[in-house]
Amino acid sequence: KEGHFFYFELKRKELISERYQEKVLLIFKDISNQKKVERSYHELQNQFEETINSIPEIRFWKLLSDKRQVHLVNQSYRMLQNVIETIPHLIAWKDINLTYLGCNKNYAHFLGFENVVDIIGKTDEKLIKNKNRRISLNQKEVNVMVTGSTEYHLIENWSFKDGRTKWLDANRIPIKDSNNIVRGVLISYEDITDKKHTQEQLERSEERYRSLIDTSSMGIVEYDVKKKKVVFLNPKILSLLDLEARKLKVRKGFYKLIHPKDLHKFYNLPDKEKIEFRILNNSGNYIWLRGSIIKIYDEVNKLIKIRFWLKNITERKIYEKLSEELSSNFLNFTADFQKNIQLLLKSCCKLLNGDLALYIRKEIVDGKEFYKIVTSENEYLVYDLDFFQENIFAQIFFQESTEFPKLHKRRENPSLSKRDPFIERIDAKAIYGKQIRSQNKLNSILCIFFKQIPNILKEFQIVVILTSDAIEIERRRWEVQKSLEDQNKSLNEINKLKTELLSRISHELKTPLISIKGFTDLLLNFHQDNLDYYIVSILKEIQKGSNRLEVLIRSMIESSKLDKDRVRLNRKKENLSFLIEYCVDALRTRANLRQQKISLEIPENIYTLFDKERIYEVLYNLIGIPLITHPITEQ
Template identity: 30%
Template structure:
């Protein structure tokens, strides 16, 4: 037993006493023997451990996250209070995947499963069923207990409900996308004024343009310098009202730099910045509106003439209701001439009479009219609808609105012709859909043969799968093909009497294609034509295959081609010794045939290419295709090193053993020179998403990556057929040419610019598909513009050519009027750049967005407006949500620090004082607690940094630093990490490279990129760090040959919490992350005035991260 005793010196100690009774031979007790051991230190340590465990359980019970412990059979052993509240106490002992997800077995990507497998911490975001609804949860799992061999026997999981954060993130994306345009792109002048000094502390360009000042000039002015009100005290009164009530809308006058007086409508409100009150004023030039109002007042006497001569029918009516406030009739108070023309009802027989008197049967034929008109007249809510007017057999488009309660106005137009056109369009679209299906099937068949050496059976079965989708009734369409006395069909084929077929010869073999309907349906002529086209395409493909087979058998017949080829062709044995060489190969290197036959291909290849080509050879031995074209260098006889394009393949015998290698080589010295020249035309041509080429009359000298992929440029440099004639004409006439053409389902515009002195043309392509679609859409909008609920205009450089009803009401202008001032600048830009521009304006207390779209080959633009008031309000709310999110992250991170310090402090204390007295498993668990604390500390620091960087007021504290030294310093810190992976890091940087940076922040960026490269590159991988100078910027790149990125992963790596989980494949180093590293790096680089991006050709093809920083001038 354990007790306390007092020593002679008075010290109280804890002892463990082990005692037993000593008995005599007759079993009588004689005495007591025992041992006393001082266990004071051990006893105190056990008490502290119990206290620590109690605190830990207290934290687990009180934490707002869900905490659970799961055994290796996925049974729930423990739930904290929060988890038990959500899932119920009955969840204890149940399978976690049943409780959390309602599944019958564990998820394949379950993070707890992965923790049991590798003993590592794993993260996952998933949906869980909580309280009858699906909620997003962020889950973290770690080993809780292990067996004697260190294998996990239970896992601790902490999950947090992040549903609201997910929703906020989605809303935040749209807010962040549009916020930056709000201030500077506003067409109205905006300024922030200090009411004490009347000086403007911030303003946009529109404010300067409004009064004709430069930004430097306007910054020096005070309000009295441009205030042109007749009584200055009026301005003071407005300022006092704003300060008192928080807002005021008023009209005032301002004086421009040139002395002109402008009428200004001002919306002013109080805002608080850094604890001080300022006035924010939005100023709109209403000078033209004032003039327009005057002109409108003068033209009011013309209204009656316009009313009587308008093309639309017009009726002013009063609704009649019963005692229950239900509409039962209405009276015509006034109608125009068009009303009589469109309806056939006489004005004198209509005005002053009820509609039930004028059209007695209207309640039976159109009973819902009374409900519609009554709602408008009683509620003031306008509406628009189409109706077929049976007595006249015509369609009418009717707009109804109310000027005052119990009265309404109808404006209508005859839209019968439009309805007929819509019906024809619908029929045309149906035919077009069928044609698209036909073309798609032909395209899919052509794609089948893109797979090299596709077996004949796979080609025909693939065709059988494609054909039904192109017919009217694909579900009941069955197909079979008979070729070379063999029947090919799918399992569901059944021959019926409703069929069509075609038969044609492929060389000497007939092919029969039969299509059957399972039901009595008729084939249309287009379907028969399609079957002929499919047969023709199959014939062409199979003919080609037969011809290729025969060409291969008679390969020796074309020895002349070998000798006359302008490309170097050679063969070598499996040791690399040359066997055969053509003249072009000899001319390329300057050797005689006898000299070259004594050499090995490695003898003419620089040493730096040997390892790469050895790897290619090993790869080709296991594959049945050539190496593809790649670049390397050859050494000529005189020692000159030249760049070449090369492709090789291995010939094997019937047993599959290699017997010979063939090479095709082309000297690309000229092309390299051209590539250097073309780089002057495009800073990074290979990165240009649009095609860039240089060509002579006979061949393409250079094409960037986009040009090669789009135009299918081959190694011969053959010019696409559609460019031949226009290139020749451009060079012969020395004129710039333009060409629009559809390629790969996209429309491209090519500009061909001749450089006659050099004998070539530069070709620039741009994808104009979106612009063409926009033009088509605006053209369709303009077809019946008067029916559009939003403003639609067509204008030239001076006047309004056309404006619909909505536009007339909103902008207070008509056809042939001058262009509103709000559009002038952007219209000029649209004409000059032939590109779509956008204007936002506040009209009638609503915010409108106008798209200005130039029409190619015309001298006008179309303008389409849309009310975006609600969208702007949502954007403002999202800004507030984003601010709350950042504040939450900051506060949550600080709150997490307090318990973290206590846990880590106690674990450090125990390890430092009592590690020599503790069992190894206890020390291991304490170290795991310590490591977990450090990881959580890193996460908290990243959250705090992310929150801090989101503040628009944060600016880096830059000073002149040596960027090269900083890169070397980061590399030195991480060298041991790379050595553990046996990775090589190659450095290609300038000896000194000065830039204005905040050293600590750029250190974080470099360290993060290099750490990621080490983490996601397999053992013995390569990492290259390089710097380049581009104009006023230095480009830093970190390249690896690691796991790479898919297209979907590329889109989210720079997003907040955009972590891409990758486990296994020898990549894990225990380097945990939150998905904030690259997001933080992006914010840091952009705050320094630079950019960050990445390139990767796909999974397992490595990646390269780049960032730029301005250099010191």
């Protein structure tokens, strides 16, 4: 009626009526709007070609180029179109009025349209219903065209009515002609929703991992190989060392605190290797740390970081060293009480890094009070009551009402300190000691002098208490030996006291061991699934160490049975030469560390009846103890 044409899509279907008459069904679908969009699309394509042809450089190039080159360019253009359609990015381009000139299928599908032609020739006002987003997008695009500058990797969040959320990495590039005039804008989006969710999960995982590390009972140190400095420390390691993080994070700061004799342990260490070393804490004392090393490599298998998982084993080392020292002392004990006490005093002084140790015993002879003093410097002195009260600072320990060790500083009694010959001799600043109970009486003391005021650790208390017990046992052993007339009876009493010492030490070691072993087994048996790999491996190492210590204690208990003739031997015919060679091989490592040599010359086969386990213990001690007691480098 108005002279306009309409486009219809016609479908034809033949039908047969009940009377067998042939009929035709015609279905008309109005496609006028679709045709209108197609015309617009062709017009835009023509405009685009006219624009290309209007650029002098391209027109001149076409005049000089043969048809083959033009064909290659067209082929390249079609390949570009194919790439745009196949890449996963969302791509669209607009003219200066923000009207869509084109887009790829991914972009059309993202906006909820099936075909690209549904987008071309329209603006965001007709395509994007969210007004705030539409305004924000148009402002960004206008800004790019006005400034002529490119915007890369802007992270944008799109929310949809169905509850979906998409994270997009947006790029906006101004489209310029040969005269550098902006003609439009190219927009590309990369869907990074999955990447974003993965990143969030990774951050949550890292947060949980960091929380685990921060609350871990293990000290953790991360060392950057390239920077040659510590880059991470958890609170536990800082509390162990009582140091500020900045002191450890300076270049080579961590390694500067390690004991010089332990530095060689860090060279060429294999991954997950166990290591024990000493490190200086804030108080100027070396503490023992033990743990595993984990090496971290980059994608080309180059070592970039080393992570240490560490725990404090200072107390255990003190036990081991004290046990070794006491064992060595008791093996070297003689009938001379004074010399034996001096050996114990030297061991105590050595373990505490002290400068002088005294054992003072109060005795009454003929109604008069005397004080007998044994020093770690092989002195034996006797003072009367008046001299002792006027000149000896250590008398303060006799005034204590407790048996626990205490530290007293020189400045507590300056006048008495000036008269004390022991303080003046080494210019001591402090004394650490305790009373020793003897038959329910507090009539002797053990004290150690220090040139500098020490930082008293828990290990100091253990050393002083066990040394005091050893001194008291040795004093009693001496008194028993002195009072006995019959040599056999005297020897039996001495052995009894030695057995008591072994039992006492075994008890002291076994009591904490039961708790350590019990809780370790509890964690591994009932909570292993809740722990990560590294904590489980640490618990297993604790379990192994506890089992080894349990074997050692059992051996000490077994040795005490020797005195009571309760040992049963399992004798079998074995090759004694093989057992001796096996024992020597086991001790060569210790000998090499002390630069010592072990020479062995025995027949190849010596078969006899013996208890293999017992004889091995005898051989191990017979060869092993001289390695400790003899000077280094001695054969």
